Amino acid sequence: MSDDASMAAIAIQELPARKRLIQQDKNTRSVYIIRKGVVKCFIAEENGKEYILEFLGEGEILGELEAIRKTTGMATVESLTPVSVVRIDKAWFLQLLMENSAFNRAVLELMAGRLANTAIRASRQQLYTLSYSLAQLLAVLDAGGVIFTKKDLSGYLGISVRSLNRLLKGSKNATFTK
Amino acid sequence: MSDDASMAAIAIQELPARKRLIQQDKNTRSVYIIRKGVVKCFIAEENGKEYILEFLGEGEILGELEAIRKTTGMATVESLTPVSVVRIDKAWFLQLLMENSAFNRAVLELMAGRLANTAIRASRQQLYTLSYSLAQLLAVLDAGGVIFTKKDLSGYLGISVRSLNRLLKGSKNATFTK
DNA sequence: TGATTTTTAGGACATTTGTCCCAACCGGCA
DNA sequence: TGCCGGTTGGGACAAATGTCCTAAAAATCA
Numbered sequence: 249m250s251d252d253a254s255m256a257a258i259a260i261q262e263l264p265a266r267k268r269l270i271q272q273d274k275n276t277r278s279v280y281i282i283r284k285g286v287v288k289c290f291i292a293e294e295n296g297k298e299y300i301l302e303f304l305g306e307g308e309i310l311g312e313l314e315a316i317r318k319t320t321g322m323a324t325v326e327s328l329t330p331v332s333v334v335r336i337d338k339a340w341f342l343q344l345l346m347e348n349s350a351f352n353r354a355v356l357e358l359m360a361g362r363l364a365n366t367a368i369r370a371s372r373q374q375l376y377t378l379s380y381s382l383a384q385l386l387a388v389l390d391a392g393g394v395i396f397t398k399k400d401l402s403g404y405l406g407i408s409v410r411s412l413n414r415l416l417k418g419s420k421n422a423t424f425t426k
Numbered sequence: 427m428s429d430d431a432s433m434a435a436i437a438i439q440e441l442p443a444r445k446r447l448i449q450q451d452k453n454t455r456s457v458y459i460i461r462k463g464v465v466k467c468f469i470a471e472e473n474g475k476e477y478i479l480e481f482l483g484e485g486e487i488l489g490e491l492e493a494i495r496k497t498t499g500m501a502t503v504e505s506l507t508p509v510s511v512v513r514i515d516k517a518w519f520l521q522l523l524m525e526n527s528a529f530n531r532a533v534l535e536l537m538a539g540r541l542a543n544t545a546i547r548a549s550r551q552q553l554y555t556l557s558y559s560l561a562q563l564l565a566v567l568d569a570g571g572v573i574f575t576k577k578d579l580s581g582y583l584g585i586s587v588r589s590l591n592r593l594l595k596g597s598k599n600a601t602f603t604k
Numbered sequence: 605t606g607a608t609t610t611t612t613a614g615g616a617c618a619t620t621t622g623t624c625c626c627a628a629c630c631g632g633c634a
Numbered sequence: 635t636g637c638c639g640g641t642t643g644g645g646a647c648a649a650a651t652g653t654c655c656t657a658a659a660a661a662t663c664a
Binding site for chain 1 (some may be wrong): 432469475477479490494495497500523527533535537538539542544545546548550551552553554555
């Protein structure tokens with residue numbers, strides 16, 4: 249990605265897998281909307297571990313938080329598959345947000361939805377057995393036909409790979425009250 | 427709280443402690459902005475356990491998610507202390523959101539901020555030792571001068587009261603890599 | 605005040621999860 | 635082909651957490 253001032257305010261970009269669109273703690277220049285492909289969005293803490301916030305796909309927006317709050321990236325976003333995105337210059341995004349009420353409304357709804365999801369996930373992660381979350385996750389992934397490594401899966405579930413393997417075995421999950 | 431159709435579109439309300447402003451899975455009628463006091467916002471899952479999403483205080487907004495997404499309450503909000511809130515009729519809130527760009531901007535920022543917080547907390551909760559989160563939480567609470575029950579604390583940390591007690595003892599925390 | 609309920613504390617034991625470690629497998633690559 | 639580095643699978647043991655349960659202390663109420 250170049251610093252080139254000639255970058256258009258809005259453009260379509262194609263990225264290969266494993267490319268970073270947003271870097272945690274670094275300034276962002278654009279907001280992206282995913283047209284195709286899957287990205288993972290994760291936070292790395294000082295202790296080296298990483299927590300996967302979410303996997304985002306078609307129709308999802310990236311970098312709005314940073315644009316709206318005028319902060320550096322709060323997470324790193326990396327493509328898992330080749331992706332196609334609409335890149336919107338940050339300043340222009342904000343402009344759009346103010347002047348186009350339909351766009352504003354759409355962003356508002358996307359954020360509200362994501363907020364609800366994040367909160368619900370945090371809760372589920374604490375309140376339910378991993379087996380539950382795991383089953384759900386696997387279903388979603390399966391639908392998407394995307395392949396993740398065990399490391400990503402366990403990262404998303406917030407557990408070690410070892411634990412994930414145990415769960416996958418399904419030996420004795422049904423212990424909990426559920 | 428009455429069903430009275432004569433409720434003003436916007437009004438100041440005073441509530442005692444332990445009152446519910448929003449009920450999970452029920453329709454909401456208003457959006458609230460806290461003027462004073464502290465509320466807790468929690469999700470109760472089918473298995474009876476509750477997970478505290480956050481404690482909100484002065485200046486925070488409640489019920490916007492439900493208003494924007496037109497869904498039932500995604501969490502229950504209950505006053506921990508006596509609170510004073512500005513109650514805004516849901517329909518009017520949406521109206522304001524569309525017509526008043528400053529208000530729109532403010533809501534957008536509040537949501538962005540909350541999204542960031544929620545995500546960061548979820549991450550911290552997975553990546554750090556409880557002792558870490560606990561210490562941080564205690565510091566915040568202390569600063570606010572509010573008293574929470576152990577149950578609330580543990581609910582917020584996503585652990586059982588028993589575990590919280592053990593942590594408070596501080597017997598052998600320093601085991602982890604940190 | 606006395607009774608009742610809530611909150612706090614913590615023992616004992618069962619589960620779960622993490623850490624460490626090793627072996628098998630797989631896909632580049634010289 | 636043979637040598638990696640990365641992923642996968644799982645054993646073993648330690649640490650963390652949950653569940654169940656009992657008691658005392660504190661708060662609430664008649």
